[in-house]
Amino acid sequence: MIVTPIGFVRATRQTPEDDNWGGTESAIALADELPEDALVGLDAFSHAEILFAFHQVDPAKIVTGARYPRNNPDWPKVGIFAQRGKNRPNGLGLTTVRILGVAGRVLRVAELDAIDGTPVLDIKPVMDEFLPRGPIAQPDWSHALMRDYWRQTDDNPSGRSEA
Amino acid sequence: MIVTPIGFVRATRQTPEDDNWGGTESAIALADELPEDALVGLDAFSHAEILFAFHQVDPAKIVTGARYPRNNPDWPKVGIFAQRGKNRPNGLGLTTVRILGVAGRVLRVAELDAIDGTPVLDIKPVMDEFLPRGPIAQPDWSHALMRDYWRQTDDNPSGRSEA
Numbered sequence: 001m002i003v004t005p006i007g008f009v010r011a012t013r014q015t016p017e018d019d020n021w022g023g024t025e026s027a028i029a030l031a032d033e034l035p036e037d038a039l040v041g042l043d044a045f046s047h048a049e050i051l052f053a054f055h056q057v058d059p060a061k062i063v064t065g066a067r068y069p070r071n072n073p074d075w076p077k078v079g080i081f082a083q084r085g086k087n088r089p090n091g092l093g094l095t096t097v098r099i100l101g102v103a104g105r106v107l108r109v110a111e112l113d114a115i116d117g118t119p120v121l122d123i124k125p126v127m128d129e130f131l132p133r134g135p136i137a138q139p140d141w142s143h144a145l146m147r148d149y150w151r152q153t154d155d156n157p158s159g160r161s162e163a
Numbered sequence: 164m165i166v167t168p169i170g171f172v173r174a175t176r177q178t179p180e181d182d183n184w185g186g187t188e189s190a191i192a193l194a195d196e197l198p199e200d201a202l203v204g205l206d207a208f209s210h211a212e213i214l215f216a217f218h219q220v221d222p223a224k225i226v227t228g229a230r231y232p233r234n235n236p237d238w239p240k241v242g243i244f245a246q247r248g249k250n251r252p253n254g255l256g257l258t259t260v261r262i263l264g265v266a267g268r269v270l271r272v273a274e275l276d277a278i279d280g281t282p283v284l285d286i287k288p289v290m291d292e293f294l295p296r297g298p299i300a301q302p303d304w305s306h307a308l309m310r311d312y313w314r315q316t317d318d319n320p321s322g323r324s325e326a
Contacts, residue, residue, distance in 0.1 A: 089285070
């Protein structure tokens with residue numbers, strides 16, 4: 001199957017990092033092929049799901065079986081589909097962001113954990129009805145892994161996008 | 164960009180329908196190319212995000228601009244990225260499901276709104292830290308559209324999968 005970017009991320013952060021995405025503001029600019037009205041009405045929603053490609057991952061590093069999350073042997077070795085790391089089959093990333101606004105062909109968002117130039121494959125509005133139905137359970141290691149993910153640092157260069 | 168199915172849906176429902184997905188149980192069987200341990204540890208999570216392809220959509224019907232959701236003129240005409248309908252660029256679907264269990268190469272799930280044979284492109288565990296941060300807001304039309312989406316009917320043929 002062939003997929004085509006529907007837009008590209010404009011962000012301050014130029015290289016992938018594991019943590020400290022809190023406070024990040026960035027933008028998604030529609031690809032030239034798409035009309036401006038593809039984004040009409042999106043700002044009536046508070047949040048959107050952004051589906052993007054981990055475009056800088058070396059194909060040789062893709063894991064298809066099990067591994068330690070972040071290669072940390074303190075955590076259990078689990079299958080690639082039991083973790084959200086970037087070295088995964090198809091290299092697809094998915095993050096729920098806060099919508100800051102729509103201006104013409106540009107969607108401004110908060111807390112998108114994607115670097116500058118990332119190809120975006122889809123944007124979907126978050127509807128309460130599509131959130132998890134029933135209580136959430138997850139293993140302790142995943143809480144430990146996420147501890148600093150959304151941490152906001154004063155000197156975080158991605159804290160404000162220039163986009 | 165080329166993406167390859169990592170698995171396929173086994174479900175009772177054979178044709179797309181808008182509503183009444185409540186109670187659906189189905190399964191995702193890993194593609195032959197992937198090792199069984201790709202799913203190890205996934206059953207420690209209560210929920211997963213399933214990324215799949217709307218593989219039966221006619222490319223001629225894909226909307227790139229704005230349209231009435233479900234072609235219903237009672238609702239506002241909004242951009243394709245302000246709705247979750249299947250006739251969208253790249254034809255990618257995304258649903259949060261409840262995990263029922265993992266057995267070898269098969270993941271059993273509840274409330275996956277995908278028909279039998281659907282190609283699956285990724286499976287990601289739901290972590291509380293990746294859910295929307297801050298309160299959710301969405302327009303009234305989206306609540307109206309979703310009213311019967313998860314309705315469970317006694318005679319719903321997809322209520323139990325044979326997978």
